[in-house]
Amino acid sequence: MDFSTLPMGSIILADDYLHPMIRKAMAASKQGSLGIRITDISAFLTSYYYKKAPSRYQVLFTIYQQVQQLDKKDFPTYRNILCSKDFLEECYQLLNELSFWGIDSSSLPKQSASQKELFTILQLFKDVVFPKQLLRLACEQIKKKDLSNVYIIDTYNDIAKNQIIKQFLQQGAKLSSFPKEEQEIAFYHAVNKRQEIEACAQHILNHSLDAQDIHITLCDASYPKLIEQIFQRYHIPYTLFQQETSSQLPKQFLALLNYVFDPCKEQLLACLDSELFTGGNIHALREYMQLFEVDLFDNFHHLETMEDSGNLMNIYTLKQLQELENKAAEAQAELLPFFTQLNQNMQITNKVELIVNELNKHIHTDEDRSIYRKITTILYEIGDVVQTKNDLHFLASFFENIQGSKKQPSYQGVLIHNHKQEVLPRKYHYVLGATQTNYPAFQTKKGIFDEAYYALIKGYPSMEERYAHYMEQMNQILTHSKYLILSYPVGSYEGKSMEAALEIEQYAQKPSQPYPLHENYAELRLQDTLSADMAKQLFLKNGCLHGSISSFERYVKCPFSYFLRYGLSLKEPFQPGFPDAYAGTLFHYILESLTNAYGKEYSEQSSKQLRKIVDKELAHLTQIFPSMELALMNVKERLLISMTQTLEVLQEFEAHSQFSPTASELEFHYDLPLQENVTIALHGFIDRLDTYQDFACILDYKSSIKTLSETDIFAALQLQLLTYAMVVHQQQQKEIMGAYYISLKNETIPCPAGKLTRKKPVTYNEYVKEDYMLMKQKAQRFNGWTMQKQVDTLDDNATHIVGLRINKEEEVKAGKLYNLEAISSYMKQLYEILASRILNGDIACTPLEHACDYCSYQPICRFKGFYADKKRLVEPHDDLYWDGGEQDA
Ligand code: SF4
Incomplete structure (x- = not known):
């Protein structure tokens, strides 16, 4: 359309989104826009027939109130949705639509029972004035008016608007259609929508196209965000029409x-x-x-x-x-x-x-x-x-x-719009996402008032008429550019296959080709490493690598979690009330208090004594979390039962041991010099140290049964007990009898009715109380490594420590006797390897199996890969055992 030829007093009717483009085109003409009005059809009609329809909200709320008064029994089909906004909204949309065609609600179907129910409800709207009804009335009002000064820009119109345009044309208005071009059509497919947009961007750049000559139709509503990202990356200027924005x-x-x-x-x-x-x-x-x-x-x-x-x-x-x-x-x-x-x-x-x-x-x-x-x-x-x-x-x-x-104040660069928006013709028209699902996207009537219902309404355009009109509009949109580039993705991100819309295939009249795409993806490798310099700055203080033994064990389980905890000092979230870890802390504290106060007689203390300690500690927590008082009382009773049973086990052990508790929660500092002026400064607390003459025994309380495994030790996953042994031996000048875990958990003991002997003749022996007691004692045995032959001083009947037995000579013997000197040497090697890895910046996110089970850093690392294999860092030799070999021990 040549805007420069429009006489003063002309009126241009076009959709809102076209106004900035028309103004720009007019501003470029000699005449400009002086004396010319640009508006859309609704606003034009309103200026001749002003009457305001009540808002949709007002109508729906009023009807909602009326519906509430209805007797639900009269609506067996719709009673459950009568008062829902969605249902009433559907009724409103139907009647608004029909009001344009002058169809009265009294003529609506009422043959079947459900239609009768709908009819009754729709009658509630009979006095409502609908917006589309006002458009029709306005058209009637101006029927005789001369509209020869009106110019209508012919873009996509629905069938109702088309009716208005037909009337305007009869009254002298002029339709400004865009010319059909002799077209060159390209038809492409891409792997998915991201690659399709990438290929489109590259197509624009490779052909050095001017952004002002291009418009893009997006058939898929999910494309706008993606196209913005990609065009910004390729620095292609663009304008996205009427973006929807959200707000909190x-x-x-x-x-x-x-x-x-x-x-x-x-x-x-x-x-x-x-x-x-x-x-x-x-x-x-x-x-x-x-x-x-x-x-x-x-x-x-x-x-x-x-x-x-x-x-x-x-x-x-x-x-x-x-x-x-x-x-x-x-x-x-x-x-x-x-x-x-x-x-x-x-x-x-x-x-x-x-x-x-x-x-x-x-x-x-x-x-x-x-x-x-x-x-x-x-x-x-x-x-x-x-x-x-x-x-x-x-x-x-x-x-x-x-x-x-x-709304975009002005349009720059490539114009991007949906498939129902038609812009002033540009040389290049890209159509993206033209799959069968998204194109031509003719909306059939769905829901309660579906096509079957509409087919019963006299005077409303049939589905065939609406479809024919819609397709005519859609085809027209494709015809105005010299170069038409059609494309679609063949699959979704999830791998679901998609096909090109039949209408697009017909229009293109040729099969699609792969969209040329230059891919240059450098493989992205996330390397969780620090430079050695940075690692030293983070972890070394005055040449010392400080840490507890568990911090080194944490490093082995997952170097990245070590970095987060000790490099970045990220605290783990606080757990209110009585988190699981408190049970262990409380047991430790009780045993420490009792052993400090009563020495070897600690295990004979009454439950009253126990309750006193537990009461005092839980009173503090109750004061801090008053709302959890009942829960804490419950916890207390359970703890007391468990603690009493543990003390019974320990009492039994004390009766068969000549050792006595010497220290509890024994703090130590131990420096381990490594190469290159680096020292590991270990710090920790030994749960309990028992002594007898020149011997010492290390005991470590655990909340469940734990065994000291050679594989875990030499993979640096169980450094604790043996490091304690090494430290005590050196600092207290004692021979180490052994180092053991004590489980504070009351183990679940199986309760079989009896046992069948395997030897012939097969006999069945019923279990008696002594059998159960034996099983209980077995389940609660201490687990660890024994290092001295005189182990009978620690367990004179060999029933309290795993691996002890009584031989034919009635002597208590350990199945394996470990050599602390060799152990100490292996421990030093392990610490040296770990320190070297830490100080070289290896903080890879390579957790071992179960390392993530209770780790609070999951939201940070988002690890979803495969667990690393447990590996021995040091291979032990026979010197690990006394007397030259495991078998001889
Ligand atoms: S969640 Fe797993 S991978 Fe992540 S930091 Fe924790 S242990 Fe390491």
């Missing part, structure tokens, strides 16, 4: 509205989650409320004066909780005025007003502003009548789907 505002509004109707803690937490309140301490408030199960209106000071955290929780954690409380109190002070006001006894409309005012304070972007306007418009129209929770629920459905739209 509707969610925030609904959260507050829900709180008004149900002012409980859960709804309040939902308000905090909606991120409406963004003060720095809101997260602390949320965490505090959940941790201590308090409400916003409670007192937030119960930790303030607390100084002693007991022996289970360390004082550092208490300090952190106190800090959390202070922050939460600050956030509470900020929010209390608003929520107190919201809880006052006042009308709902006033509360809604309060909420809207609060929302207004949190508007930051244009999108927020446009959505805020939509919210206030709906409230203005129906807010006054919302009184009940059900009303609120119905109202909420309007807010859930509110979306903003961002």
Whole structure:
């Protein structure tokens, strides 16, 4: 269309999205746009026949209230959805559509029972004025008017709009159609949509096309975000028509509205989650409320004066909780005025007003502003009548789907639009995503009012008529560019195959070719390594690699988790109440207290004594977590039972051992010089050290049965016990009798009824109490390595330590006797290897099996690969055993 020839007083009718393009074209002409009006058909008609239809929200809410009064028994088919917004919305859309064609609701089908039900409901709308009805009335109003000054830009029109255009043409208006071009058509396919867009971008660049000559039709609604990413990467200028934008505002509004109707803690937490309140301490408030199960209106000071955290929780954690409380109190002070006001006894409309005012304070972007306007418009129209929770629920459905739209102020570069938008012709037209699912995307009537229902309505265009009109429009859109490049993806990301739309294949009249795509993907290898320099800076302090033995074991299980914990010092999340680890801490503490106070007689202490210690420790926790009092009491009773049983086992051991507890939680520091001026500085606590004459025995409490395995030791996964043995031997000048794990868990003992002997004649022996006691004792034996022949001083009947037996000479013997000197040498080699790997920056995310089971860093590393194999770092020789070999031991 030549805009320069339009006389003054002309009116151009075109869809909104075309206006900036038309203005730009007119500005480029000599005449400009002086004296010419650009508008769309609806606005043009409204200017001649102004009457406002009630908003959709008003209508739906009014009908919703009427429907509630209906007797549901009269609607056996639709009674469950009568009051739903979706159902009423479908009714509204049907009647709005029919109103344009002048079809009265009284003529709707009512033959079958379900049609009769629908008919009754649709009659509730009979006095409603619909927007499309007003368009029809406006057309009638101006039927005799001369429209010879009107120019209609012929782009995609639905069948109703086409009807209006036909009338305008009869009244003298002119249709400005774009010329059909002699076309060159290319037809491509790509592996998936990402590659299709990449190929399109490369096609544009490889042919040095001017972005101003190109427009792109996206048939698939999921393409816009992707095309933006890719075009930005290729630096291709573009304009995406009317992007939909989203905002948190509707969610925030609904959260507050829900709180008004149900002012409980859960709804309040939902308000905090909606991120409406963004003060720095809101997260602390949320965490505090959940941790201590308090409400916003409670007192937030119960930790303030607390100084002693007991022996289970360390004082550092208490300090952190106190800090959390202070922050939460600050956030509470900020929010209390608003929520107190919201809880006052006042009308709902006033509360809604309060909420809207609060929302207004949190508007930051244009999108927020446009959505805020939509919210206030709906409230203005129906807010006054919302009184009940059900009303609120119905109202909420309007807010859930509110979306903003961002209009582009001007169009630059490649124009990107959907398949129903037609732009002023450009030389190159790319059509992307033209699969059978997405093109031509003719919408048949679905839902309650489907095509079968519409077919019964007299005066409404049939499906054949609508389809023929739609396809004519779709084909027309393809004809205006000199070069048409059609494409589609042959598969989805999930591997589902897709086919080209038949209409596109017919239009192209040739099979598709692979879309040329230059791929240059460098393989992305994530290398979790640090430079040796950086590793040294991170892990070495004054030439020392400090650490506990468990930190080195952690490194072996997963170097990356070691880096996060000891390199970046990431603390693991705090667990409230009585986390599993506290049971072990409490057992350790009880045994430490008892052995310190009573020496070898510690295991004979009464349950009263035990209860006293446990009561005191759990009282501290109850003070910190008052809401968990009942749960903690329950934990206490279970712990006491378990502890009593463990003490019985230990009492039995003490009766057969000449060793006595000498130290508990024995702190040690041990320096292990390595090469290159580096020293490993080990620090730790030995659970228990028992001594007899010149001998020492290392005991380590575990929360479950654990065996000391050679494979794990030489893979550096069990360094603890043997390092303790080495340290005690050197620092206390004692011979080490052995190092053992003691399980604090009351093992599950099988309870068979009896046993069949294998020897002939086969006999059956019923189990008696002694058999069960024997099994129990066997299950609770200490597990570890024995290093001295005089082991009878530790277990005189060989029933308390795994691997001991009594030989024919009635002597207690160990199955294997280990050599501490050799062990110490192997331990040093292991530490040397680990230190070298750490200081060379090997922090690979290569966990061993089960390393991730309880690891809190999963959200950071997101490991989803295969576990690494456990490998021995050092190969032991026969010198590991006394007397030259395992068999001789
Ligand atoms: S989750 Fe697994 S891979 Fe990730 S840091 Fe923890 S142990 Fe390592």
